[in-house]
């Protein structure tokens with residue numbers, strides 16, 4: 001887990017995004033955070049991020065997360081982001097990496113399922129079970145790596161994000177009913 005790729009892709013003199021502290025953050029006393037950012041880039045997607053090992057391990061989810069356990073959402077792992085990114089909303093200027101509008105669509109804490117190892121261990125095994133404590137997303141989810149070594153660099157980064165069956169499961173989930181920033185109320189259009 002490192003911010004090298006994150007920093008390499010961005011010009012912090014131009015983009016309003018945070019560069020991140022020199023050392024990866026340590027916040028061991030509290031529950032780790034998660035954030036979902038709606039990102040109106042060339043293609044709309046939702047960036048799903050979990051705090052693991054002092055950074056935000058990140059996936060781009062084209063259709064966004066779902067509370068319907070029948071939905072298996074493609075989640076393509078992207079570069080780790082700094083913890084401070086969790087509060088970033090704004091417009092990444094044209095010509096910069098990821099140009100477009102970003103809002104904080106949901107944010108909260110999470111817990112990796114006990115008994116399956118730490119989040120970092122589960123991540124490296126390609127199956128991460130966790131419970132979210134957000135405003136829109138609640139309770140059990142799983143991320144499963146589907147990318148095979150033989151699938152090339154992009155294929156290896158493919159995961160599925162799936163809601164697990166519990167009292168927060170919602171078979172009638174439609175993401176557009178839950179639009180807007182949980183920080184500022186602004187919409188993500």
Ligand code: MN
Pocket residue numbers: 039041045046047060098
């Ligand atoms: Mn993005």
